[in-house]
Amino acid sequence: MMVILFAVFCSGCDFSCNVSTGRKEMTLEQIRKAAEQGDAEAQRNLGACYYQGTGVAQDYGEAVQWFRKAAEQGVAESQHNLGVSYQNGTGVEQDDVKAAQWFRKAAEQGFVSSQYVLGACYHNGIGVAQDVGEAVKWYLKAAEQGDAKAQNNLALCYADGAGVPRDQAEAVKWYRLAAEQGFAMAQTNLGECYDKGEGVPQDAEEAVKWYRLATEQDFALAQTMLGICYYNGKGVPEDAEEAVKWFFKAAEQGEAQSQRILGICYLHGTGVPQDEAEAVKWFRLAAGQGDEQAMSVMREFEKGQQEE
Numbered sequence: 001m002m003v004i005l006f007a008v009f010c011s012g013c014d015f016s017c018n019v020s021t022g023r024k025e026m027t028l029e030q031i032r033k034a035a036e037q038g039d040a041e042a043q044r045n046l047g048a049c050y051y052q053g054t055g056v057a058q059d060y061g062e063a064v065q066w067f068r069k070a071a072e073q074g075v076a077e078s079q080h081n082l083g084v085s086y087q088n089g090t091g092v093e094q095d096d097v098k099a100a101q102w103f104r105k106a107a108e109q110g111f112v113s114s115q116y117v118l119g120a121c122y123h124n125g126i127g128v129a130q131d132v133g134e135a136v137k138w139y140l141k142a143a144e145q146g147d148a149k150a151q152n153n154l155a156l157c158y159a160d161g162a163g164v165p166r167d168q169a170e171a172v173k174w175y176r177l178a179a180e181q182g183f184a185m186a187q188t189n190l191g192e193c194y195d196k197g198e199g200v201p202q203d204a205e206e207a208v209k210w211y212r213l214a215t216e217q218d219f220a221l222a223q224t225m226l227g228i229c230y231y232n233g234k235g236v237p238e239d240a241e242e243a244v245k246w247f248f249k250a251a252e253q254g255e256a257q258s259q260r261i262l263g264i265c266y267l268h269g270t271g272v273p274q275d276e277a278e279a280v281k282w283f284r285l286a287a288g289q290g291d292e293q294a295m296s297v298m299r300e301f302e303k304g305q306q307e308e
Contacts, residue, residue, distance in 0.1 A: 028055040035066060043070035044078045051081070060091030071102065079106035080114045087127075100127030107138060115142035116150040123153070132163035143174060151178035152186040159189075159198070168199030179210060184219035187211075191225060195234075204235030215246070223250035224258040231261070231271075240271030251282065259286035260294040 034042035047066030050059045070078035083102035086095045100121045106114035119138030122131045142150030155174035158167045178186030191210030194203045214222030227246030230239045250258035259282045266279035286294035
């Protein structure tokens with residue numbers, strides 16, 4: 001059960017407004033004057049000020065105008081920010097095709113966030129025709145620049161054989177690079193590789209180590225996986241109460257698997273007092289998210305109620 005990160009919203013965009021341009025300290029009015037005279041960096045900076053509402057009233061439409069002026073002069077960061085604006089519909093009408101076009105311009109200049117996002121666009125067919133091979137190409141470019149999200153997604157492609165030949169060892173390599181940067185999703189995925197012995201020798205204690213690191217960032221799936229380890233005594237001593245603690249943390253974040261498992265715990269009194277009403281509550285929440293096992297339990301429960 002690997003986690004897929006293909007969200008592309010505002011990845012790595014820098015909307016910071018800096019009165020220091022790298023050449024000299026400038027006031028906002030000096031930045032505006034330089035921008036009006038066609039200075040691309042000042043245009044980027046002024047757009048960021050309007051986007052953030054720094055020194056001026058926040059105005060996404062005005063931000064987009066200045067991002068566009070800088071983007072048309074080839075400023076990769078502004079091309080990316082303009083892409084984000086089109087993607088999110090902030091200051092312009094939402095348009096995935098135009099977003100992808102601006103991401104491509106920045107990506108082709110080596111702007112790492114755009115490379116990752118463009119890969120995600122290809123993976124999902126957002127603004128471009130779906131092409132997993134092309135997605136891998138852009139993930140790889142961003143991953144080689146150290147982008148953790150791209151490293152994680154590239155690993156997923158290798159794990160699934162999507163756009164590249166299936167290669168679990170290569171997947172582990174990229175998961176590890178992202179995990180070592182502290183990326184919770186990759187830490188969880190790497191933990192699962194050790195849990196299942198995929199691409200690495202099976203090692204339950206090493207799996208727990210990576211799950212625990214991800215739980216320190218309150219990552220719901222890692223909380224579920226750590227709970228399962230305690231529930232089964234895998235890599236840690238068996239401890240139903242400790243398991244339930246982690247299931248609660250994940251379930252309260254909406255993680256469907258933990259909601260279903262909590263239902264089971266309450267139904268059987270495992271780690272908690274037996275409580276059918278509480279069990280039904282958690283089964284219903286999981287079923288509402290499409291968890292098939294929870295849906296099956298709820299169907300049986302409702303059938304039993306009708307027969308009474």
